[in-house]
Amino acid sequence: MTACSEEHEELAYNVFAKACPSRGTLEHVTGRWGALTLGALHEGSLRFNELRRRVDGVSEKMLSQTLHALERDGLVHREAQPTNPPRVDYELTPLGREIAGRLLALIESVEGSMDEVLAARGRYDEARGAR
Amino acid sequence: MTACSEEHEELAYNVFAKACPSRGTLEHVTGRWGALTLGALHEGSLRFNELRRRVDGVSEKMLSQTLHALERDGLVHREAQPTNPPRVDYELTPLGREIAGRLLALIESVEGSMDEVLAARGRYDEARGAR
DNA sequence: CAGCATCCATTACGATACTG
């Protein structure tokens, strides 16, 4: 089996354990491009190049790779129409929506705290930079 | 100024924009070691080597680097006692607690979905691997 | 104990070119 918690813990999967597969999934979700991709898809389904424009700075290669990982983990569904030119839509699965929701809450919390973060950085740098 | 949203949006900071400083902070928070460090500290203050043991697999260098970044962003407070041997405690700031809370919700959501994720992987791999 | 400095291997990433 793939669970990985200590004896009597209540959770079967524990990201704090090095070998737990949940750590890998967490990295797909929170990784630089994974987080932004899930965030973008939370507003609705998007095509490949729409996603590329939405997630500013992502390369074709990384977006493709990210989408594969998220699809494999069952967070994103890929809907391909066999037309010409091809049209492929990506959307969140129910599981993906749940996780993207939590992620969005985190992202918004970070965005909403940036003034405070930047102020803290200023203080930190002044205390160190002056050395 | 450091804001970076489009004209009439309501948020001043937007992670989807390449140059926005919020993207950097999000990466500190969600990075491989940042996420686990904040998660560990959410339960209470810890010393350097306690953290190292808690966050299974982190190296001294990465933990040190991670703590600096989080301290600089104002999410973690470093409390050093000038004793011998030295004792240093790390704990979350109020801002850090807010963000770590959201992060923990995400982590628990991922951990709780692992059975589903693993099942999805099985299906995906079978459909592809059989090629 | 709590770290910093250095070196080195691995990996991630981006640019480019090409395919169906």
Place this chain on the structure above:
DNA sequence: CAGTATCGTAATGGATGCTG
């Protein structure tokens, strides 16, 4: 349009040795 393949570089991260 929606990707895959290849390549060179930049960043990451681990191991080791040293300091206060």
